[in-house]
Structure formats: C-alpha cells, structure tokens
Amino acid sequence: xxxxxxxxxxxxxxxxxxxxxxxxxxxxxxxxxxxxxxxxxxxxxxxxxxxxxxxxxxxxxxxxxxxxxxxxxxxxxxxxxxxxxxxxxxxxxxxxxxxxxxxxxxxxxxxxxxxxxxxxxxxxxxxxxxxxxxxxxxxxxxxxxxxxxxxxxxxxxxxxxxxxxxxxxxxxxxxxxxxxxxxxxxxxxxxxxxxxxxxxxxxxxxxxxxxxxxxxxxxxxxxxxxxxxxxxxxxxxxxxxxxxxxxxxxxxxxxxxxxxxxxxxxxxxxxxxxxxxxxxxxxxxxxxxxxxxxxxxxxxxxxxxxxxxxxxxxxxxxxxxxxxxxxxxxxxxxxxxxxxxxxxxxxxxxxxxxxxxxxxxxxxxxxxxxxxxxxxxxx
Amino acid sequence: xxxxxxxxxxxxxxxxxxxxxxxxxxxxxxxxxxxxxxxxxxxxxxxxxxxxxxxxxxxxxxxxxxxxxxxxxxxxxxxxxxxxxxxxxxxxxxxxxxxxxxxxxxxxxxxxxxxxxxxxxxxxxxxxxxxxxxxxxxxxxxxxxxxxxxxxxxxxxxxxxxxxxxxxxxxxxxxxxxxxxxxxxxxxxxxxxxxxxxxxxxxxxxxxxxxxxxxxxxxxxxxxxxxxxxxxxxxxxxxxxxxxxxxxxxxxxxxxxxxxxxxxxxxxxxxxxxxxxxxxxxxxxxxxxxxxxxxxxxxxxxxxxxxxxxxxxxxxxxxxxxxxxxxxxxxxxxxxxxxxxxxxxxxxxxxxxxxxxxxxxxxxxxxxxxxxxxxxxxxxxxxxxxxxxxxxxxxxxxxxxxxxxxxxxxxxxxxxxxxxxx
Numbered sequence: 001x002x003x004x005x006x007x008x009x010x011x012x013x014x015x016x017x018x019x020x021x022x023x024x025x026x027x028x029x030x031x032x033x034x035x036x037x038x039x040x041x042x043x044x045x046x047x048x049x050x051x052x053x054x055x056x057x058x059x060x061x062x063x064x065x066x067x068x069x070x071x072x073x074x075x076x077x078x079x080x081x082x083x084x085x086x087x088x089x090x091x092x093x094x095x096x097x098x099x100x101x102x103x104x105x106x107x108x109x110x111x112x113x114x115x116x117x118x119x120x121x122x123x124x125x126x127x128x129x130x131x132x133x134x135x136x137x138x139x140x141x142x143x144x145x146x147x148x149x150x151x152x153x154x155x156x157x158x159x160x161x162x163x164x165x166x167x168x169x170x171x172x173x174x175x176x177x178x179x180x181x182x183x184x185x186x187x188x189x190x191x192x193x194x195x196x197x198x199x200x201x202x203x204x205x206x207x208x209x210x211x212x213x214x215x216x217x218x219x220x221x222x223x224x225x226x227x228x229x230x231x232x233x234x235x236x237x238x239x240x241x242x243x244x245x246x247x248x249x250x251x252x253x254x255x256x257x258x259x260x261x262x263x264x265x266x267x268x269x270x271x272x273x274x275x276x277x278x279x280x281x282x283x284x285x286x287x288x289x290x291x292x293x294x295x296x297x298x299x300x301x302x303x304x305x306x307x308x309x310x311x312x313x314x315x316x317x318x319x320x321x322x323x324x325x326x327x328x329x330x331x332x333x334x335x336x337x338x339x340x341x342x343x344x345x346x347x348x349x350x351x352x353x354x355x356x357x358x359x360x361x362x363x364x365x366x367x368x369x370x371x372x373x374x375x376x377x378x379x
Numbered sequence: 380x381x382x383x384x385x386x387x388x389x390x391x392x393x394x395x396x397x398x399x400x401x402x403x404x405x406x407x408x409x410x411x412x413x414x415x416x417x418x419x420x421x422x423x424x425x426x427x428x429x430x431x432x433x434x435x436x437x438x439x440x441x442x443x444x445x446x447x448x449x450x451x452x453x454x455x456x457x458x459x460x461x462x463x464x465x466x467x468x469x470x471x472x473x474x475x476x477x478x479x480x481x482x483x484x485x486x487x488x489x490x491x492x493x494x495x496x497x498x499x500x501x502x503x504x505x506x507x508x509x510x511x512x513x514x515x516x517x518x519x520x521x522x523x524x525x526x527x528x529x530x531x532x533x534x535x536x537x538x539x540x541x542x543x544x545x546x547x548x549x550x551x552x553x554x555x556x557x558x559x560x561x562x563x564x565x566x567x568x569x570x571x572x573x574x575x576x577x578x579x580x581x582x583x584x585x586x587x588x589x590x591x592x593x594x595x596x597x598x599x600x601x602x603x604x605x606x607x608x609x610x611x612x613x614x615x616x617x618x619x620x621x622x623x624x625x626x627x628x629x630x631x632x633x634x635x636x637x638x639x640x641x642x643x644x645x646x647x648x649x650x651x652x653x654x655x656x657x658x659x660x661x662x663x664x665x666x667x668x669x670x671x672x673x674x675x676x677x678x679x680x681x682x683x684x685x686x687x688x689x690x691x692x693x694x695x696x697x698x699x700x701x702x703x704x705x706x707x708x709x710x711x712x713x714x715x716x717x718x719x720x721x722x723x724x725x726x727x728x729x730x731x732x733x734x735x736x737x738x739x740x741x742x743x744x745x746x747x748x749x750x751x752x753x754x755x756x757x758x759x760x761x762x763x764x765x766x767x768x769x770x771x772x773x774x775x776x777x778x779x780x781x782x783x784x785x786x787x788x789x790x791x792x793x794x795x796x797x798x799x800x801x
Binding site for chain 2: 006007008009010011012014015016019021039160174175176177178179180181183184186187188189190191193195196197198199200201202203204205206207208209230
C-alpha cells in the first residue's frame with residue numbers, strides 16, 4: 001500500500017475481510033484503498049482530486065456504494081461511487097466551507113447521509129448529490145440512533161446537540177456532561193447507549209430516554225424469535241416472542257419478568273424487561289430395570305450383593321448419564337452416579353433378609369437435572 | 380515522508396482476560412438520561428500539589444475546559460473531583476500546614492477555598508498583569524500568596540505579585556526586561572524562608588528568546604539574574620528544605636545544582652532533558668528528575684544520575700516527593716512509586732479527565748470498547764468501561780481520529796493504521 005498518509009478506516013458491516021482505508025497518495029491525490037482479503041492485498045482507487053480522504057462510509061448492504069469525505073483546497077468535498085471506486089461523483093464543493101470530519105448514514109435509509117464539518121452539520125437526502133447545512137455549530141462527530149433514525153446527535157467543541165426530526169431542529173444535550181468538547185460519538189446499537197469521547201473528560205456514556213430495554217434470553221436447548229439480545233422499544237410497544245425447542249428439549253416456560261407457558265408470548269414493553277425462555281431436555285426412563293440378589297461364598301464368609309441391570313432408552317440422547325438411588329422411608333439416598341455407557345451396578349455388603357427399593361434416573365448432562373425414574377424392589 | 384501501514388492486531392486472550400466479550404449484559408434499569416464518564420482513568424496533568432501537613436493529601440488539576448481539580452487523601456490510591464472551574468486553572472497550591480486553605484490560579488484571578496474546594500472566593504486581581512501563570516503559597520502566612528505572570532500589555536515582561544493579606548492588596552514587581560512575549564515556567568518560594576524566591580521563564584525580544592532565571596532574597600522587592608552558567612530553559616526548580624543554599628534546576632541539559640543559592644551552577648555529565656525536579660525532604664541527597672516516560676534519580680545530591688523506565692507514560696510536568704511516595708505527573712496522568720523510584724504504577728483511579736480523540740465500539744459485543752487516549756495509547760475494555768487495560772503496544776493519535784476499526788464479527792480483532800514507518 002504505497003501512500004503517504006491514511007486518515008480513515010472502515011470495515012464493511014457484513015464482511016470482516018472487506019476494509020476501506022482513505023488517505024492521500026505520495027503524489028498528493030485523494031485515494032481509497034480497498035481490500036477484500038483482510039489486508040493482504042490492497043487495491044488503490046484514486047479519486048479525481050488532490051487532497052486527503054478524511055472519512056469513509058460504506059453502504060450497509062452494498063459494498064460497491066462508498067462515500068468519501070475529503071479535504072481539498074482547505075474546504076470539504078464529498079465523493080461517492082456506486083461501482084466500488086471505479087468512477088467517482090463529486091458533490092458539495094461549493095457548499096462545504098469547513099473541513100469534513102465525520103460521516104454517518106441513516107441505518108434504515110442509507111441514502112440519508114450526515115457530514116460533520118468545522119462549520120456545522122450537513123445532511124443529504126439523495127445519497128450525497130445535494131447537501132443542506134442543518135446545524136451551524138462546529139461539529140466533529142455525528143451519530144444516528146439505530147432504533148430511531150430520526151434521532152440524530154451532533155458533537156463538537158460546544159457539546160452535544162440532539163435532533164428528533166432528522167436534523168431539522170436541535171436542542172442541547174449536555175446534561176451531566178462536565179467537559180463538553182466532544183471528539184467522537186457512537187451508538188452501541190444493542191444497548192442503546194450513546195458514547196462520546198471528550199477532550200479532558202474521558203469517554204462519557206448516556207442512555208437517551210424515551211426507550212425501554214427488552215432483554216430476551218434463552219437457556220440452552222432452543223431458540224427464540226426475535227433472537228436473544230437487547231432490544232430498545234418505545235414504551236408500550238408490543239413484542240411477540242416465540243420459543244422453539246430443539247429436537248431433544250421441551251419448552252418449560254418463561255422466566256424473568258414473564259411467566260407461564262403461553263407460546264408465542266406477547267409482551268408489552270412498558271418498562272425495562274428481562275424475559276427468558278427455559279428449555280428442558282427430554283429425558284426418558286431407562287428400560288428393563290431389574291434386580292437380583294447374589295451371594296459370594298468363600299471358606300471364611302458369605303457376602304451378599306444386589307445386582308441391578310437396565311437397558312438404555314433409545315429415545316434418550318446417548319450422552320445422558322444415570323443416577324441410582326436407594327429409597328429408604330421417604331427420602332432417596334444417592335448410591336451411585338454412573339456414566340452413560342454403564343448398564344449394571346453391584347451393591348456389595350447388603351443384608352440377605354432386608355428388602356431394598358432402588359430408583360434409577362437418566363440425568364440431563366447440561367443442567368444435571370434428574371429425568372423420570374423407574375424403580376425395582378428386591379426382597 | 381510518512382507511510383501508513385495497516386496492522387491487524389489480534390489481541391491475545393491474555394490481554395482480554397477470561398471474562399471477555401460477554402454477549403448478554405444486564406440492562407440498565409434506571410434511565411436517568413445524563414452523561415456519565417466511564418473512563419479510562421487519567422488525564423493530562425497541569426499541576427500537582429502536596430499538602431505540607433499531610434503527605435497523603437494531594438491536589439491535581441488537568442487540561443480540560445472547564446478545569447477539574449481532583450484531590451486524594453490516601454496517597455493517590457483514589458481521587459475525587461472537588462471543584463470545577465469555568466476559568467482555566469493554571470496552578471494550584473495548599474496553604475501552609477494546618478491552614479486548611481487551598482489556592483487556585485486562573486488566567487486572570489486567584490481563588491481561595493477554606494472548605495476543601497466546595498466553594499472558592501475570587502481574590503482581587505493584581506494590577507498590571509496580562510496573564511497569571513504560576514502560584515505559590517507562603518510557607519507560614521495563610522494569607523500570603525505569590526503569583527508569577529506576564530506584566531504589561533503592549534510590551535510584556537515576567538513579573539511577580541505578592542500579597543500578605545489574602546489578596547486585598549498586592550505588590551507587583553517586574554523581573555525581566557520588556558519584550559514582545561513572555562512566559563513563566565516555575566515559581567519556587569523557599570519552604571523555610573519566604574523571602575527567598577526563585578523564578579524561571581523566558582521573554583522574547585523581536586524573535587530572540589531569552590531565558591529567565593532570577594532570585595529575590597527580600598521577598599520579591601528586588602531581583603538578581605542568576606542564569607549565569609545555565610544556558611537553557613529552566614522548566615522547574617526545587618529548593619532543598621534542609622539546606623537553605625542548595626537548589627536544583629531542571630533544564631534542557633539535565634539538572635543543574637547550586638550550593639550557593641544560585642550564584643554558581645554546576646551541571647551533570649549524565650545530562651538529559653528534565654522537565655521536573657524534586658528533593659526528598661527526608662534525605663536531601665536524593666533528587667528525582669522527570670522526563671518523557673522516564674525519571675532520573677540521584678543519590679549524591681545531583682552529581683550522578685541513573686535513568687529509570689517502566690510503568691511511566693507521557694512528558695513529565697511535575698515531580699513530587701511526599702512521605703514515602705514519589706509522584707511523576709505527566710501529560711498521561713499521575714504515576715506513583717512507593718519504592719524510592721524503582722518501580723512505577725499509575726495512581727489515578729477516579730480521575731476522569733482523559734483526552735480521548737477517538738474510540739471504537741465492537742459491533743458484535745455491546746461490552747467491548749477501545750479508547751485511543753492521547754499520550755497513553757490504546758485501552759481496551761471488555762466490561763463497557765468498568766475496567767480498562769492498556770494494550771501492549773503504543774499507538775495513540777491525536778489527529779487521525781478514525782484510524783482504527785473493530786472487526787464486525789470478532790470483538791477481539793482491531794484493525795489499526797499504524798503511524799509512521801519509513
């Protein structure tokens with residue numbers, strides 16, 4: 001990669017090996033380097049301008065559509081390509097009066113682009129063909145709420161501003177922000193936290209209000225739809241969750257802020273909620289559980305055994321081990337924990353005339369829970 | 380010519396620790412919608428002061444707007460912010476032992492607090508100054524204060540203002556000749572004799588900078604140039620509290636020492652840049668000098684020096700010895716040694732003053748963050764800022780904000796533009 005300076009790096013959201021690096025060549029031309037093999041080989045896509053590329057953004061679903069913000073003749077310039085960098089279209093040359101510092105795409109409508117600049121924030125509604133300045137304070141960073149794309153945040157030396165109408169109107173958003181000089185802004189999309197790094201106050205975090213968090217989870221043995229994770233929803237939103245056990249588990253019910261076995265379940269997200277689907281492994285009792293007494297007679301003594309045998313239940317997963325209990329009164333006492341390939345147990349030193357009742361269960365190897373039992377009584 | 384290379388840094392599991400990349404965090408149940416700093420701890424230190432009555436009690440102020448003053452009362456183990464100033468605080472000081480006073484110096488005013496920094500009273504401004512730069516309290520008079528700054532408006536010189544009545548009245552005196560620019564570096568009031576004052580700085584006549592190193596022996600009424608033999612900027616001065624005539628100067632050519640209160644100076648053959656200097660009050664032959672990511676220690680009163688590295692970061696701004704601890708305050712924060720300078724560790728828990736040009740969120744894990752911190756390097760958190768660890772390579776970049784990206788599938792892979800090779 002022959003270049004003097006790289007100023008911006010981006011990775012395609014769906015392909016870790018697809019990277020984009022913007023900068024300036026040794027000859028002073030604006031350039032975008034693209035690799036599709038994780039950085040082993042780079043292809044230079046020279047832009048038809050001198051200057052440096054200061055920010056790169058890639059269309060989330062089409063990696064051939066790339067946006068580059070650059071600095072040319074001490075002012076901002078914007079380029080877009082729809083063929084992966086073969087041809088470039090310039091825009092904004094007479095609109096941007098300051099440096100462009102950052103780009104953000106609307107995650108739902110990626111034709112809507114925000115460009116942060118030293119003389120304010122610009123918005124395009126047509127993939128960068130035309131631009132409007134929508135905020136006049138110097139902006140170093142811009143972020144769009146992935147759960148509410150009309151919510152846009154702009155940060156700069158004077159702090160953070162928030163818009164709830166795609167940048168048309170703005171309010172200060174600095175509550176609790178000690179050091180207001182913001183260098184960068186980004187959403188953690190799964191949790192809805194907005195992070196701002198500052199010049200003298202570290203990284204600051206906020207969770208913009210107006211949303212509740214729904215944490216969906218599942219024990220092993222099944223899946224849920226929507227899949228496990230954190231979701232941000234406006235208060236009152238109804239979410240329908242479906243639990244689907246795999247072939248060797250059953251759906252046991254809901255836990256957390258939900259209960260019961262209704263499936264699918266509709267939840268009203270009227271506050272922060274944790275909802276978990278509980279799955280239980282299907283276990284079947286061992287087959288042909290039998291017992292007999294045996295004696296071992298030598299010259300000096302006689303020892304009696306209880307010999308217990310069984311056959312694995314083919315409906316069980318082969319990995320299921322066993323537990324053997326002796327039932328005395330009401331409480332079973334664990335005699336032995338046995339691995340899944342064992343089908344016989346000999347208990348030594350038993351009383352010849354006593355009655356013994358044994359209980360055998362298959363055990364869930366993941367949860368360590370007992371399955372259904374079979375019993376046998378030896379007299 | 381600089382050349383950028385791209386490295387794919389697969390961060391080893393040892394760095395991340397065993398609990399890396401949890402994918403199911405607990406939701407935040409209280410939605411208070413206010414910003415809160417999540418670190419990393421630290422900041423770019425501007426000034427550090429030790430309570431003369433308690434070596435575990437220190438004040439620190441950092442580069443930020445507004446200015447943040449932090450205080451520790453446990454020898455740097457933990458810090459709490461005690462004050463915020465809209466003014467840009469240049470310098471801080473404790474009042475004399477037992478006075479309970481704190482002093483802070485803004486660009487145009489000094490402030491005094493009598494309640495541990497909860498509230499501050501602005502003192503009247505000394506006349507004739509265009510910028511106040513260094514502050515020193517009187518070693519025994521709680522109402523005594525010295526300020527070094529720039530005097531004049533059209534032409535500028537270094538000057539000292541002093542008060543003995545808590546800032547109701549000031550006496551000012553020019554120290555350097557007039558020039559077209561001036562800047563203060565150090566104001567050192569002798570800890571045992573407040574009529575002995577040393578100052579350093581520079582002034583500029585047209586385009587020639589002249590270094591200032593001056594002394595007053597009458598509390599600031601008159602000044603003598605004592606720079607003969609020290610042809611350098613003097614960044615810091617330290618007076619030996621046990622020996623009235625012994626003084627040390629941190630310069631571009633290492634630490635100079637004088638045994639006759641600055642009349643004559645001697646350098647060291649082991650010279651190197653030094654930005655800060657401090658004398659161990661318990662053993663006057665032990666001197667510490669601070670440089671970039673490194674200190675120098677002398678055990679023979681500044682004749683021979685050894686360099687010590689490891690655990691330190693940033694360009695030194697203040698050195699201090701307080702009880703059994705040595706402090707190195709730098710652009711990267713505050714570092715402490717409790718074994719006489721042999722080993723060092725960051726001592727800035729709770730300080731939220733970091734300069735963070737950029738940070739990077741792992742798309743596949745809500746808990747993994749990377750922070751690019753000025754003068755320190757890359758930090759990684761796998762617990763959403765509750766803990767941070769410094770990655771074992773030093774790259775930080777103030778002007779290339781978006782020079783890294785986290786792999787969308789693997790939170791442990793960070794792609795980074797490494798600056799300048801070849």
